[in-house]
Structures are given as structure tokens and as C-alpha cells.
Amino acid sequence: MPTTPATAAHHSSNGVQPNGVQPSIMLELVDEEGRTIGTAEKLSAHQAPGRLHRAFSVFLFDESGRLLLQRRALGKYHSPGVWSNTCCGHPYPGEAPFAAAARRTYEELGVSPSLMAEAGTVRYNHPDPASGLVEQEYNHLFVGLVQGPVRPDPEEIEDTAFVTAEELTERHASAPFSAWFMTVLDAARPAIKELTGPAGGW
Numbered sequence: 001m002p003t004t005p006a007t008a009a010h011h012s013s014n015g016v017q018p019n020g021v022q023p024s025i026m027l028e029l030v031d032e033e034g035r036t037i038g039t040a041e042k043l044s045a046h047q048a049p050g051r052l053h054r055a056f057s058v059f060l061f062d063e064s065g066r067l068l069l070q071r072r073a074l075g076k077y078h079s080p081g082v083w084s085n086t087c088c089g090h091p092y093p094g095e096a097p098f099a100a101a102a103r104r105t106y107e108e109l110g111v112s113p114s115l116m117a118e119a120g121t122v123r124y125n126h127p128d129p130a131s132g133l134v135e136q137e138y139n140h141l142f143v144g145l146v147q148g149p150v151r152p153d154p155e156e157i158e159d160t161a162f163v164t165a166e167e168l169t170e171r172h173a174s175a176p177f178s179a180w181f182m183t184v185l186d187a188a189r190p191a192i193k194e195l196t197g198p199a200g201g202w
Contacts, residue, residue, distance in 0.1 A: 027053040028093045030138045034121060039093045046078060050125065050134030056101045057139050057184040058087040059192060060113055060146040065200035066162040067192075068146055069171075070108070072178070073158050078133050081158060083171065084178035085185065086146075088139075097140035109160070110151030116144030119191030126179040135180055141188040143195050165201035 025042040030052055045051045060068045068086045072079055087108055091100035098118065106112050119141035126135040152160055163171060172182075185192075192202045 025090075026093055027090045029053050032123065032138075034123075034138045036093075042090070043077075046133040046135065048127070048132060048134050050127075050136030052123075052136045052138060053090065054097065055090050055135075055137040055139045056088065056097045056104075057085050057141050057180075057188070058101050058105055058113065058116070059119070059141070059143045059185070059188055060086040060105070060111075060116075061143070061192075061196055061200075062146060062162055064162075065196040065202070066164055067168060067202075068109075068150070069161045069163055069168075070152070070157045071159040071161075073154065073156050075155065078131055079128055079178050082176040082178050083161075084181050088178075088180075088184070098142065101140070101142045108153050108156045109146075110153070111146050111148050113142075113144035114147050115195075116142050117191065117195075119143045119188045122184060122187035124180060124183045126183065128179050137180070139180075139184060139187075141184060141191070143188060143191045145195075 026039045027042050027045050028036055029038040029040050031037050040051055040053065045053050062068065069083050070086060071083050072081060074081045087101070087105045089100065089104040091097050102113060102116065121138060121140050123138050124135065128135065150160055189202060196202055
């Protein structure tokens with residue numbers, strides 16, 4: 001994937017600094033209108049009560065209008081082992097949300113989204129009872145297509161599944177999902193319906 005000034009500033013060949021210490025990941029803090037007001041280290045921004053920060057959520061569909069879900073890896077410190085949307089994460093400070101969404105989709109799933117488009121924003125506050133962490137996010141939403149085989153990074157993703165709207169309802173009733181999933185899905189539905197058409201059932 002190409003780098004931008006923002007991504008290059010955070011890039012290292014193996015993710016570890018020369019002294020063997022994992023580098024801190026910084027997030028962009030925002031106000032209620034989504035304007036940048038500073039930065040904070042990732043974990044500290046998620047510790048209760050949470051600090052409002054910029055995030056993104058991606059919803060990718062196949063040619064049949066099925067949504068690509070991911071099950072978060074069991075080793076993740078936040079919301080491990082739960083199902084969620086195709087990809088979500090945080091732009092680096094100064095990185096455009098669209099670029100961050102495309103970058104992380106490729107890093108996590110090994111595919112580049114096709115026809116990815118903005119689908120609005122949503123602001124929410126979702127505590128995670130299991131970890132005690134809090135998602136205070138100003139989330140940029142994106143929808144698009146996936147037109148190649150996915151190659152999930154096992155450190156990020158435990159499993160993937162393509163589901164219809166009906167299958168998602170059944171799965172959501174019986175399997176654990178991320179605390180933010182329904183909030184971002186509902187906010188993105190107008191753009192999802194536009195992308196998949198009335199036959200998709202979204």
C-alpha cells in the first residue's frame with residue numbers, strides 16, 4: 001500500500017523500535033463537531049471514561065450483496081473474539097479517514113476495497129463490560145465492494161463470513177458482536193441500501 005506523510009511517520013519494518021519496545025499508537029482527539037483538538041495514546045484514550053477520538057468503520061459487500069463480517073482475533077486486548085463489521089480502526093493523526101480505511105482493510109484482510117464511498121459519520125459512547133474500556137468515537141463510515149479473495153491477518157482476525165441481511169439477524173441473535181456494531185450499521189444503512197439495491201434487503 002502507498003504511504004502518506006501521516007502513515008510514513010508511523011511506519012517501521014517490523015512494528016518494533018530498535019530498543020525492542022513496541023511503538024505507541026497515537027489517536028486524533030476531536031470535539032463534538034469532529035474538529036481535531038489534540039492527540040492521545042491509543043490505550044489511554046479508551047480507558048474509562050474515554051476520550052472522544054476519530055475512528056472509521058468499513059462495510060464491504062460481495063457482488064451478491066452479502067456483507068463481509070470479521071471475527072476479531074482472540075489476542076486483541078479490546079473486544080476479542082466478537083464479530084464486527086468488515087474493518088474498523090483509527091486514522092493516525094493527520095491521516096485522512098478514507099486513506100486510513102483503505103489502508104487498514106488491506107492490512108487486515110489483504111484486499112483493497114472497490115468503489116469505496118463515504119457513508120456519513122456517527123458519534124457514540126459504548127463501554128465494553130468485558131474489558132472495562134470505553135469507545136468514545138467520532139466515526140467516519142465507508143461502504144464499498146470486495147472483489148477478490150480475502151487473506152485475513154491471523155493476528156487481527158479469527159474468522160470471516162459473508163452474510164445476507166437475514167443471516168446477519170440470525171447470527172446477531174446467537175453470537176457475540178462488538179458493542180458498536182449495530183450503531184455503525186444503522187448509521188450506514190442509507191449508503192448500504194444505495195450500494196446494494198432494494199434486492200439486498202438491507
